[in-house]
Amino acid sequence: MAPRSGFAPRAALAALVLALALLAAPALAGGPSKGQTLYVPCYSHIYHGIKTRPIDLTITLSARNTDPARPVRLLEVDYYDTAGKLVKRHLEKxxxxEPLATAEFIVGQTDVTGGSGANFLVRWSAEEPVSPLLVEAVMIGTSAQQGISFTSRGLPVAGR
Known part of the structure; x- marks a missing residue:
């Protein structure tokens, strides 16, 4: 039997994987960027009960500039329905x-055009690398003394 060396291939591989994961974590967390397109899932209604009755929801889309020093520019805030069809462009221009500012866009509770698979595409840019925009949808609704609320967060998608 050959003598063991102090080097174990499995331990080295595990250390390498750990090091790569630690180095990649800031990138996954959203390092500085000059712009992105974000996909934000949302729901204009959800179903409940045995008869799958819909509960209509109000959607508040919140776009937050997380950079404390630099502005960002919202280029598009587009609302799509369950079939992927454009329902409404929320920005005309x-x-x-500004730094740490927030913009909100509302889809009213009686507007069910988006359906249960609605979504937003939010495109933004900046002159120089900034902390990425944080975009969330807050859905809230009530039915027969019952209330429901939940959130979803935007995910970067391939730019357009």
């Missing part, structure tokens, strides 16, 4: 979000 680009909008500047």
């Amino acid at each position: 680009p909008m500047v979000l």
Whole structure:
């Protein structure tokens, strides 16, 4: 039997994987960027009960500039329905979000055009690398003394 060396291939591989994961974590967390397109899932209604009755929801889309020093520009805030068809463009022209500012866009509770698979695409840019925009949808509704609320967060998608 050959003598064991102090080097174990499995331990080295595990250390390498750990090091790569630690180095990749800031990138996954959303390092500085000059712009992105974000996909934000949302729901204009959800189903409940045995008869799958819909509960209509109000959607508040919140776009937050997380950079404490630099502005960002919202280029598009587009609302799509369950079939992927454009329902509404919420911006007529680009909008500047100052450092730490927030813009909100509302889809009213009686507007069920988006359906249970609605979504937003939010496109933004910046002159120089900034902390990425944080975009969330807050859905809330009530039915027969019952209330429901939940959130979803935007995910970066391939730019357009």
